[in-house]
Amino acid sequence: xxxxxxxxxxxxxxxxxxxxxxxxxxxxxxxxxxxxxxxxxxxxxxxxxxxxxxxxxxxxxxxxxxxxxxxxxxxxxxxxxxxxxxxxxxxxxxxxxxxxxxxxxxxxxxxxxxxxxxxxxxxxxxxxxxxxxxxxxxxxxxxxxxxxxxxxxxxxxxxxxxxxxxxxxxxxxxxxxxxxxxxxxxxxxxxxxxxxxxxxxxxxxxxxxxxxxxxxxxxxxxxxxxxxxxxxxxxxxxxxxxxxxxxxxxxxxxxxxxxxxxxxxxxxxxxxxxxxxxxxxxxxxxxxxxxxxxxxxxxxxxxxxxxxxxxxxxxxxxxxxxxxxxxxxxxxxxxxxxxxxxxxxxxxxxxxxxxxxxxxxxxxxxxxxxxxxxxxxxxxxxxxxxxxxxxxx
Ligand SMILES: Cc1ncc(COP(=O)(O)O)c(C=O)c1O
Numbered sequence: 001x002x003x004x005x006x007x008x009x010x011x012x013x014x015x016x017x018x019x020x021x022x023x024x025x026x027x028x029x030x031x032x033x034x035x036x037x038x039x040x041x042x043x044x045x046x047x048x049x050x051x052x053x054x055x056x057x058x059x060x061x062x063x064x065x066x067x068x069x070x071x072x073x074x075x076x077x078x079x080x081x082x083x084x085x086x087x088x089x090x091x092x093x094x095x096x097x098x099x100x101x102x103x104x105x106x107x108x109x110x111x112x113x114x115x116x117x118x119x120x121x122x123x124x125x126x127x128x129x130x131x132x133x134x135x136x137x138x139x140x141x142x143x144x145x146x147x148x149x150x151x152x153x154x155x156x157x158x159x160x161x162x163x164x165x166x167x168x169x170x171x172x173x174x175x176x177x178x179x180x181x182x183x184x185x186x187x188x189x190x191x192x193x194x195x196x197x198x199x200x201x202x203x204x205x206x207x208x209x210x211x212x213x214x215x216x217x218x219x220x221x222x223x224x225x226x227x228x229x230x231x232x233x234x235x236x237x238x239x240x241x242x243x244x245x246x247x248x249x250x251x252x253x254x255x256x257x258x259x260x261x262x263x264x265x266x267x268x269x270x271x272x273x274x275x276x277x278x279x280x281x282x283x284x285x286x287x288x289x290x291x292x293x294x295x296x297x298x299x300x301x302x303x304x305x306x307x308x309x310x311x312x313x314x315x316x317x318x319x320x321x322x323x324x325x326x327x328x329x330x331x332x333x334x335x336x337x338x339x340x341x342x343x344x345x346x347x348x349x350x351x352x353x354x355x356x357x358x359x360x361x362x363x364x365x366x367x368x369x370x371x372x373x374x375x376x377x378x379x380x381x382x383x384x385x386x387x388x389x390x391x392x393x
Contacts, residue, residue, distance in 0.1 A: 014038050016272045029331040030209045034374040046261040059257030073197040075222045077229035080255035084183040084205020084219040088116035091179045091201045094231040097122050101150040106136040107339040108359040109155040113181050114340040126341045128356040132299050138166035152178045156185035159307040164198040184309035187211050187274040191303035196222040211307040214259040276373035281308040287384045294391050310335050311371040318365050324390035333368045
């Protein structure tokens with residue numbers, strides 16, 4: 001067999017409906033073990049194939065994954081990368097964004113979004129969020145645009161795309177590129193398109209707990225633009241356009257072949273995992289809306305699905321609810337308690353408490369519940385019962 005051929009022969013995979021995860025006293029917030037048991041032979045075979053051919057950097061699985069992911073997202077180009085953090089930096093570098101430039105983004109996100117804008121040397125200009133979707137509010141974007149604005153970077157938080165129709169319309173009017181931070185939303189649909197295929201550049205994370213997760217760090221960039229695709233694939237490898245020739249700065253931002261192999265095995269079950277996520281998220285909302293009126297459940301915009309990277313609700317007296325859930329054996333998490341404009345690292349930007357009241361309010365009351373495609377109805381019932389008791393004190 002030639003070195004670049006992949007020794008892989010798919011065998012049949014158990015349907016998701018046949019999976020029975022054992023009831024355990026301690027529930028997982030995200031269960032990756034059941035998923036592995038389901039695809040163990042396929043996963044092992046994929047990994048073994050890489051160990052056999054030994055092309056650990058940019059091996060054949062890497063190219064195969066890029067092709068499949070581009071098809072999945074409905075774009076011309078996919079560029080594998082080392083993480084969802086690196087992808088954001090690579091996208092900004094490809095757009096030549098640096099000192100003196102401004103990038104408009106949301107304050108209600110994981111640190112990496114703002115961090116990479118700052119690391120590129122640009123200034124984060126925050127715009128408050130929509131109180132229903134938690135994504136950047138397009139109605140507030142235009143007034144934040146200045147002659148220094150070089151891009152808009154919305155985040156598709158918790159697994160639902162931001163309002164790209166409205167955002168792209170503003171971007172077109174001002175001739176600005178849009179980078180979707182789709183770290184949490186790969187697999188979600190937006191009005192007939194897919195997350196990471198809805199803007200100039202899409203950026204995905206394959207951190208293990210993400211809806212499509214590697215067994216380590218990983219990420220990918222998506223675009224229809226041939227020039228940007230070439231630039232991003234060069235920046236990913238030290239700005240190299242041919243061996244040992246470097247017209248620009250770059251970084252070591254490649255996705256390992258082993259992680260590409262892991263992702264290929266998981267892609268085979270991604271569609272039904274995405275469907276299960278939708279089903280489980282919908283069932284949570286139904287149960288909670290019917291029995292716990294004090295809690296606000298996630299709301300989907302017209303024509304949108306969510307992959308529920310997080311199933312996140314709003315609760316009163318969040319700290320007490322967290323403690324009460326923990327005492328009942330239910331893990332929870334807060335995504336995210338402190339909006340970026342109030343993070344110490346961004347103090348130099350001069351923002352203050354009260355500048356983005358909707359993000360600040362959300363940061364004070366959101367709570368994420370256990371969520372993964374293998375969550376059983378019995379475990380879900382346990383979570384909702386514990387939540388009901390926790391909320392009613
Ligand atoms: C919104 C958002 N952006 C960026 C990232 C960074 O991704 P990674 O952990 O793959 O670097 C994450 C990861 O949690 C994220 O949630």
